[in-house]
Amino acid sequence: MDLAVLYSGGKDSSLAALLLERFYDIRLVTGSFGITDDWQHAATAAERLGYSFEAVKLDRDVADTAVTTMIEDGYPRNGIQHVHEHALEVAAQLDVAAIADGTRRDDRVPxxxxxxxxxxxDRHNIDYLSPLSGFGRHAIDQLAARCLHVDTGSSVDIIKSDYETELRTLIADRVGSEAVGSIFPAHTQSYVQHRRSNKTEETQ
Amino acid sequence: MDLAVLYSGGKDSSLAALLLERFYDIRLVTGSFGITDDWQHAATAAERLGYSFEAVKLDRDVADTAVTTMIEDGYPRNGIQHVHEHALEVAAQLDVAAIADGTRRDDRVPxxxxxxxxxxxDRHNIDYLSPLSGFGRHAIDQLAARCLHVDTGSSVDIIKSDYETELRTLIADRVGSEAVGSIFPAHTQSYVQHRRSNKTEETQ
Structure with missing residues (x-):
């Protein structure tokens, strides 16, 4: 059965794929608004993990609406939620039996x-899976450290492929690059380098 | 890392173990109030799946309180929830890094x-994992059918080892066996017979 995992190249969506690979034929899927080429970092990470990859086009109007919301709110939460819901709708229209994302139990957004x-x-006749939604932050960090080699740093330094870079670019276009940091503050991000072998290899 | 999975011998808790076995050293744990010997069915299922097994003693007072609640309510939900929370507390005191159960996204109880x-x-310095909480009923049925050979039937016919048999016995002692069916109605249950091989073996 084919499964499309919404993929950023980061720790969470990579771990979601690892949890499901025994049961599904995994395709990592990264959405792009066509604003930057950052989706290519996810393609690189997917290749390193040994998964097939597909870039999907997201609706530019959704990005514009999300950025308007973020600027009006002064924080990113509702805009990110709007984009994530759109990306799920796009993934659900792929020719797959199931879609998944890296949503965690302790996430506030999305x-x-x-x-x-x-x-x-019901609308798309697929299964939606959130394999990390039964895991807390500590367990996820521990599993990721054992299964993946991950670079971690500020979201303005770490190269990955979530919607963040494109949305930051749009915000900068609207209100200037100096305002981006207050509307969409930098936070800790991760980017996957390669797999570690298995559970017998203790790394922490 | 050792993980204790609250185990009934049924489909959900077996699938929870399968999802986690790549990452943890699995121990299947079945609680018993000492009222019946039905925990032995879980031990048999655990052996068939190739996992280590441990029976743990639950507090008889918890069973009595749960049954009082179920008789007063006229339905089992709050009593089952009370017992499950107690079983989690007992499992969390085992010498393990994490505990898990088979709670599903679409479950109303527990x-x-x-x-x-x-x-x-926080209280027990362990991780609590509910690996099926990101899966809907359809996906779980499909994965179980592919990975496990399962007998399914009414909960009064299927032999397994959740708390149900012991609680039904207590209810019968209190209000008579003819009243059990209205307080704790029969529902569909499953009991695992053996593993199927892997994702390449399509069974439905």
Whole structure:
């Protein structure tokens, strides 16, 4: 069964794929608004992990609406949620039996409620899986450290492929690059370098 | 890292173990109030799946309180929740790095909220994992059919080892066996027979 995992090249979406690879034929899928070429970093990470990869086009209007929301709010949460919901809708229209994302139990954003999950499943006749939603931050960090070699740093330094870079670019176009940091503050990000072998290799 | 999975011998807790076995050293743990010997069915299922097994003693007072609640309510939900929370507390005191259960996204009972999960983790210095909480009913049925050979039937016919048999026995002692069916109605249950090989073996 084919499964599309919404993929950023980061720790969480990589671990989501690892958790599911035993059960599904994994395709890592990265959405892009066509604003930057940062999706290519996800393609590189996917190749390193040994997964097939697909870039999918997201609706530029969704990015514009998200950025308007973020500027009006003064914080990124609702805009990120809007983009994530759109990306799930796009992934659900691929020719797959199931879609998944790296949403974690302790995430405040994006979140996918049970009602949203069931709506996605019913409208698109797919399964929606959030394999990390039963894991807390400590367990995820521990599993990632054992299974993956990951670079970690500030989101303005780490190269990866979530929507953040494109949205920051749009915000800078609207309100100037000096305002981006207050609307969309830098936070810790990760980028996967390669797999570690298995559970017997203790790394922490 | 050692992980204790609360185990009934059924489909959900077996699948929870399969999802986590790549990352943890799995121990299947079945709680018993000492009222019946039904925990032995879980031990048999664990052996068939190739996992180590441990029976743990649950507090008889918890069973009595749960049954009182179920009789007063006229339905089992709150009583089951009370017993499950107790079983998690007992498992969390084992010498393990993490505990897990087979709680699913679409379950109405038992449920473990994010706050309850974090409280368990903080008080016992363990991780609590609910690996099926990001999976809907359809996906779980499909994965179980591909990975496990399962007998399915009414909960009064299927032999397994959740708390149900012991609680039904207590209810019968209190209010008579003819009243058990209305307080704790029969529902579909599953009992695992053996593993199927892997994702390449399509079974449905």
């Amino acid at each position: 979140t996918v409620s049970r009602a949203q999950a069931q709506s996605l499943e | 449920t473990v909220s994010r706050a309850q999960a974090q409280s368990l983790e």
